[in-house]
Amino acid sequence: xxxxxxxxxxxxxxxxxxxxxxxxxxxxxxxxxxxxxxxxxxxxxxxxxxxxxxxxxxxxxxxxxxxxxxxxxxxxxxxxxxxxxxxxxxxxxxxxxxxxxxxxxxxxxxxxxxxxxxxxxxxxxxxxxxxxxxxxxxxxxxxxxxxxxxxxxxxxxxxxxxxxxxxxxxxxxxxxxxxxxxxxxxxxxxxxxxxxxxxxxxxxxxxxxxxxxxxxxxxxxxxxxxxxxxxxxxxxxxxxxxxxxxxxxxxxxxxxxxxxxxxxxxxxxxxxxxxxxxxxxxxxxxxxxxxxxxxxxxxxxxxxxxxxxxxxxxxxxxxxxxxxxxxxxxx
Numbered sequence: 001x002x003x004x005x006x007x008x009x010x011x012x013x014x015x016x017x018x019x020x021x022x023x024x025x026x027x028x029x030x031x032x033x034x035x036x037x038x039x040x041x042x043x044x045x046x047x048x049x050x051x052x053x054x055x056x057x058x059x060x061x062x063x064x065x066x067x068x069x070x071x072x073x074x075x076x077x078x079x080x081x082x083x084x085x086x087x088x089x090x091x092x093x094x095x096x097x098x099x100x101x102x103x104x105x106x107x108x109x110x111x112x113x114x115x116x117x118x119x120x121x122x123x124x125x126x127x128x129x130x131x132x133x134x135x136x137x138x139x140x141x142x143x144x145x146x147x148x149x150x151x152x153x154x155x156x157x158x159x160x161x162x163x164x165x166x167x168x169x170x171x172x173x174x175x176x177x178x179x180x181x182x183x184x185x186x187x188x189x190x191x192x193x194x195x196x197x198x199x200x201x202x203x204x205x206x207x208x209x210x211x212x213x214x215x216x217x218x219x220x221x222x223x224x225x226x227x228x229x230x231x232x233x234x235x236x237x238x239x240x241x242x243x244x245x246x247x248x249x250x251x252x253x254x255x256x257x258x259x260x261x262x263x264x265x266x267x268x269x270x271x272x273x274x275x276x277x278x279x280x281x282x283x284x285x286x287x288x289x290x291x292x293x294x295x296x297x298x299x300x301x302x303x304x305x306x307x308x309x310x311x312x313x314x315x316x317x318x319x320x321x322x323x324x325x326x327x328x329x330x331x
Contacts, residue, residue, distance in 0.1 A: 001091050002023055002087055002088075002091045003023060003024060004021060004022065004023060004085065004088050004091070004092065004100055005021075005022070005023070005024050005027055006019060006020070006021050006100055006103050006104045006107065007019070007020040007022070007027040007030065007031055008020075008104060008107040008108065009031070009036060010107070010108070010109050012035070012036065012079070013042055013079050014042035015109055016079065016081065016109070016112055017081070017108045017109040017112045018079070018080060018081060018082070018083070018108075018175070019081075019082050019083070019104030019105065019107055019108055020082075020083040020084075020104070021082075021083070021084045021085060021088065021100050021101060021104050022083065022084070022085035022141065022142075022146075022148065023085060023087075023142075023146075025142065026085065026141050026142040026146060029141065029142060029143075030083070030141060030175075033172070033173050033174070033175065034173045034174050035079075035173065035174050035175035035176075049066050049067060050065065050066060050067065050069060050073075050075040050076075051063045051064060051065050051066055051075065051076075051191055052064055052066055053157055056159070056190070059159055060120055060159075061120075061157055062157060062158075062159045062190050062191075063154075063157050063158060063190065063191040064188060064189070064190055064191070065185045065186065065187050065188065065189050065190075065191060066187060067187055068184070068185070068186060068187060069181045069184065069185040070181065070184055071181055071182065071183045071184050072180055072181065072298075072301045073180065073181045074178060074179070074180055074301070075166070075179055075180065075181055075191070076154060076155065076166070076168070076177070076178070076179030076191075077176055077177070077178060077179075078152040078153065078154045078155045078176070078177040078179070079152065079175050079176055079177065080139075080150040080151060080152050080175060080177070081108065081112055081115070081116055081151045081152065081153060082104060082105065082108075082116060082132075082150070082151040083139075083141070083148050083149070083150050083151075084101065084104075084132060084136075084148060084149045084150075085141075085146060085147075085148050086146075086147045086148060086149060087146065087147075088100070094126075098126055098128070098129065101126075101128050101129065102128060105117070105128055115153055116128075116131065116151060116153075117131070119131045119134070119135050119151070119153075119156055120134050120135060120156070121134055122134040122213050122214040122215070123214060131151070132149050132151065133212070133213075134213065135151055135156040136149035136150060136151055137149070137150050137151075137152060137155060137168070137170070137177070138150075139170050139172065140172070141172055150170075150177075152177050155168065155177050155179065158179075158191055158192060158193045159190065159192055160192065160193070160194060160195045160196075160209070160213070160217065160219070161192035161193070161194060161217075161219040161220075161221075162194060162196075162198055162205055162217060162219050162221045162222055163198065163219065163220065163221050163262075163263045163264065164182060164192045164193045164194045164198070165181060165182050165183055165185050165189070165191065165192055166179050166180065166181060166182060166191050166192060166193045167179070167180055167182050167193065167265075167266050167302065168180070168193065169302060169303060169304060171304065178301075178304070179191075179193075180301050180302070182265045182266065183265060192219075195209065195212075195213060196208050196209060198264055198266075198267070199236055199239060199240070199264070199267060200236070201232075201233040201236050201237070202221075202222060202229050202232065202233055205217060205222065206222070221263070232262060235258045235261055235262055236262065238258060239255060239258050239259070239262075242254065242255050242258075243255075247271070247274035247275070247277070247278050248278055249275065249278050249279055249282070249284070249287070252271055252274055252275035252278055252291075253275075255271045256268055256271055256272075256275075259271065266302070269295065269298055269299075269302060272291050272294045272295045272298070273291075273295050275287075275291040276288050276289075276291035276292040276295060276313075276316070276320075277325045279291065280320050280323060280325045280326055280327075280328075281325050281326075281327065281328040281329040281330075282327070282329050282330060283326070283327040283330060285320055285321070288320045289317055289320055292313050292316045292317045292320065293317055295313050296310065296313040296314055296317060299313055
């Protein structure tokens with residue numbers, strides 16, 4: 001059985017504070033991260049006037065764009081208030097687990113504790129566990145990439161859509177959540193991300209959302225008539241078939257076309273990667289570099305400029321022949 005502890009730093013982000021319930025080794029790793037190097041570091045702030053919080057009928061609070069937002073634009077920077085190691089659900093009984101969670105919440109600065117307790121709920125039961133169930137993002141910490149739940153105030157206001165317009169990445173060293181626009185967003189549009197795997201068919205999406213968040217989705221995709229929903233399910237099924245096979249230049253083009261018809265952008269990243277390799281494997285340097293450039297462009301904001309994958313594709317673009325995939329299918 002794992003040992004768990006509570007680490008709290010009330011000076012984090014100029015007094016926002018943070019509490020972490022995890023194992024001592026992971027707590028030590030988090031405490032030694034760059035996020036705590038300077039107690040006067042308030043962190044980067046979200047861009048001004050990109051959005052505002054509003055009350056939405058039947059949806060609770062949400063975020064609405066205040067101005068035109070361009071694709072890939074960084075529109076949100078947020079830092080966690082509370083981090084929780086999910087292994088504790090299995091390793092600890094309800095009472096000791098909840099005691100640890102509440103100790104972490106109680107040790108936060110008063111304003112941050114009040115803000116946390118005011119977050120939305122959906123499942124019932126213990127208030128904090130309900131808040132985490134409803135609002136938490138999944139992140140990975142430690143050498144073994146252990147799954148943790150993280151609570152973030154602004155990011156928690158992003159409502160769900162099966163075809164989102166915001167995608168996030170999380171930097172575990174700076175403890176910063178970066179939200180980017182997946183496509184152009186007009187003033188007055190709601191900022192939306194997805195709570196689930198967007199490639200699930202309609203029925204499965206509804207089942208997962210109802211079970212875990214207590215609502216049936218009525219987004220623009222899910223509210224279509226039965227014929228359009230059937231067509232969508234057929235495309236998603238075909239995508240699953242193609243993903244099980246070796247990607248070729250032709251299958252990559254088909255997958256990208258299907259994703260375009262589905263209005264899905266983020267999953268195309270892996271197809272662009274596969275397309276770059278597929279063209280490289282048959283010695284088509286021009287097309288390999290074409291797709292590699294697309295991958296690198298998106299990696300710069302999806303993964304960050306310092307990410308190893310981003311750097312890899314920068315090298316690949318310059319020297320595709322040096323990669324092991326070069327003419328691999330012609331050998």
